[in-house]
């Protein structure tokens with residue numbers, strides 16, 4: 131068995147791991163590179179191996195940095211099936227077409243304003259490409275192993291990072307390799323604890339927070355404090371949030387706060403058609419989270435849903451305090467930009483971040499205290515209060531990762547630390563070696579390892 135790291139090596143995005151055994155080639159995850167220009171350029175590079183030579187793709191979960199390259203991959207010649215859990219397919223059916231539309235919009239804007247070096251700028255893939263790629267998906271049940279070519283057993287185990295997320299365990303008949311996908315945390319508000327695994331020979335492990343510990347805070351209480359302080363000033367609270375996972379957790383917190391009369395009864399707007407669709411899925415996949423039917427129902431109704439652009443525009447005209455949840459989570463695009471244009475220069479308002487902010491994003495700049503920000507070619511002064519709540523991460527911190535690792539009962543032959551910025555990955559590597567005495571490496575982009 132041989133593994134090659136085609137993404138998420140010394141960085142957080144573009145997860146793609148090629149696994150080869152005899153003549154069979156499997157790609158685990160097929161994610162989009164996101165973040166800095168230099169990293170994003172890799173999406174346009176010629177794929178390191180002919181897509182048509184790969185037999186199958188297996189997805190750990192639907193987040194775009196794990197699935198978002200699929201339409202390009204199919205467009206460039208991949209002919210096999212894409213295996214994933216049922217909820218992953220449902221989420222991809224929402225996320226991939228949206229990603230295609232965004233690519234088209236970006237290309238259009240680049241051509242209009244002339245900020246691309248390519249003339250004309252083209253989308254990496256289109257809405258149509260994304261829709262076409264969904265036809266190659268095949269749903270597999272959790273915990274039911276299946277085979278592909280020289281790999282006699284492939285199993286998805288629920289990992290509870292988001293709906294549908296899975297640990298992928300692949301055996302070549304002799305040795306087992308496990309892919310963590312994104313490793314979630316115990317005691318989350320909505321999702322169940324990550325499943326504990328007992329045995330694997332090799333492990334590909336994420337390290338987003340490999341050098342950090344999450345703050346121990348009560349997210350509901352902290353959010354309540356921020357909302358009350360803003361309402362007292364007569365301001366609005368803008369929450370940039372990812373459609374999948376984070377938005378639903380934010381809605382849960384707001385429901386708790388309102389139920390306990392801990393915040394005033396101000397309107398809450400969920401201004402993201404995609405997040406609305408995803409929130410509805412919560413009630414469909416009840417096995418993967420902890421919410422009762424009733425609670426699910428309440429959460430889905432705590433916010434006013436705004437689907438159309440007209441409705442979205444009306445939100446900004448609403449007088450008095452309100453809470454606006456809109457994408458994108460790192461303020462790189464989406465409807466949240468329109469709300470920021472209206473509200474970021476007024477010190478009454480608060481912009482509340484609830485997720486990881488990657489390098490070279492507006493979100494990272496704002497969290498770092500940037501005082502001016504460009505939106506749609508215009509410069510805005512940042513007077514609103516900028517806050518970030520750390521609790522909401524759906525990624526384990528290093529203590530939580532080590533705790534999850536401690537459930538393995540055998541000595542792991544080799545741990546590959548991926549999906550983390552250089553420092554995070556190195557820091558986690560040394561912690562694992564110190565605690566478990568397992569051989570641990572931080573693979574480089576395009577590096578291969580023989581596992582026999």
Ligand SMILES: [Zn+2]
Nearest residue numbers: 191193291312
């Ligand atoms: Zn994820």
